[in-house]
Amino acid sequence: MEAYVASYAACFRPRLHGQLAHCQQYIKGLFHACRSNVERMNERLPDSSYDALHHFISVSDWDGQAVMDEVARRVQATLAEVAGEQGLLLDECGWEKAGTKSVGVGRQYIGQVGKISNGQVGVFAVLSRGTSAGLVGGQLYLPEAWTTDASRCTQARVPLAARTYRSKPALAAALVDHLLGQDLVRADWVGGDAAYGNSPALRQALQQRGQAYVLDVGPGLHLYLADPTPAADPVWSGRGRPPRRARPLGTALALPQVASQLPPPAWQQVTYRPGQKGPLVRQAVLVPVWRWESSAQSAEALHLLISRELDGTQVKYSLCYCPPGAPALGVAQALYRQMQRYWIERVFQEAKQQLGLHQNQTRSWPAWQHHVALTMMALHLLLDTQLRERETIPNLSFASLKLVLAQKLQNLLHQDDALLAALYQRARANAPKHPPSHAP
Incomplete structure (x- = not known):
């Protein structure tokens, strides 16, 4: 885990407030058996400082978008080893949030609870190939009540470029432009649910991209x-307004x-x-x-x-x-x-249940982006490990990986051999009694 996080060093400024060291701690905190917020992480992590971790996630000026982009490149490289077509899937993911101060919070439809509630919503992109998928991008949705309130946006440190209202399909179109336009990922097709398919503007934007x-x-x-x-073109009868189309x-x-x-x-x-x-x-x-x-x-x-x-x-x-x-x-x-849209829901489920995507307890725009970026990084680590070990441990789940990594962080597994043995044992226990049939 330490080597994996260290490979992102170019995205941070190591000499400024020990950003890379704090990133190591935060990623470990995501894998610990606790809620994914700074207070709970600080209780579990040795030699950690609540103030330093809070500063790292909420105040420090490292570029969350740069981390997301690097994760996207790595998800693309990881999935390149999987057979089949590759889709870029678009969907929103929301979670309940108390109060009125957290950036983007408001009464809106929250899929997590299946009703209108007070919460935050983000628009996300997932890269999918076969039965494997990973998060490659995310953008916080700001309701109009936020974009029309300059003071509120300033308090939440919303960048000026993000203060113009954009619908969820518009955010999705921007995600596609960024990911494909910057050659971060490749896609044989783009998928999404009816909230995006019903948008003529999004469909037109995709068609213009070919x-x-x-x-x-x-x-x-x-x-x-x-x-x-x-x-033929419409003919004007001479009465009333001439037809425009x-x-x-x-x-x-x-x-x-x-x-x-x-x-x-x-x-x-x-x-x-x-x-x-x-x-x-x-x-x-x-x-x-x-x-x-x-x-x-x-x-x-x-x-x-x-x-x-x-x-x-x-x-x-x-x-x-x-x-x-x-x-x-x-x-x-x-x-x-x-039917590949199934996997974006699975990715959201894993990101929440295993890594606490929805458990961030900060309020600002940078903090939301930082937490999402680091959750994406941790999620890719699980995906990459799962695919690298699939030949020896074919039934390895994200839940098993998370549990064993948490045990290692708690010093219950002291050697890498013990780690692999624990993973193998859990995979065997989770193996289906009858192997799945394969599609022709």
Whole structure:
């Protein structure tokens, strides 16, 4: 662990308040069996100082974005060893937060509790390949109540560039531009749930980049099953206002209407991933569609992926785009991409349960970014260790890794051999009784 953290030395200023040494302590604190806040860490870490750790996470001027970027590069390198396509997945992650002083806090929908509550929300990007995934970027969402209150932003040390309101899809688009534009990661496609797929601006931004996507959309979206673009420009009759744009031909249908018009033979039974109890299978169909935004001059040609469980429940809709010249997207490939969104939820779960992503007890913008950056660093350490040891310990989970590392930090495991033996023992205990079937 010490060598791993030391490899990030270029992101810190070692001679200024011992930043790298404090980073070592903070990462160890994330792995300890305690809540991931400075007070609890200080109780567990020998030779630590509460004031020094608090200064490091809340006040010190090291660049959290630089750490996130380095983590992104390393996640890309780690996943390059995994077979299959690689997706860049977008989603938000929130947690409850008391009070009104913490940056970005407010009454908003918090996925952790499934309702509107007082809390903070961030927009995150996860890189996914096969059954492995890692956090590669994150940005705090500031509600309009914050961006319109300059005094509040100043007290929370929000940078001037971040004080203009940006929606969650806009933050997601900026994350994609940064990660792909800086060549930090590569992506065969971009994925996201309906909060992002329903955004015309995000879809347009991805298309302008020539970036393929499979984005979930809500059932209320309306699409055309034939190109609605008129053959000629609109003609003014001489009465009333001259038409500014053409009117689409035909009638747009809501997505459940599209699904209801499909004949039974159109649906294919597709295996999209191996599971613990056998192959995971859904029924799916890929339909050519056109979407005409009210502000557009013409329709955009896309594909609509509709998938459902074998009993017809849990219907999912996704808009699919491939840039010109790219190979056509098949049903199996589209379904795989749609269902890969599962892994971003798993990453959030691991980041919270194992590393306390949501347990930061500071208030400022830099502190939020610093805590998230170091959590990303620790999460990549778990991912990299898991993949490096997969041949000898194939069932190694993040929870087992965290537990054994915590025991080592508490001096319950004194030698590396004992550490490996403990990992192997836990992996054997967690191994499924019947090995999972593999998709064809």
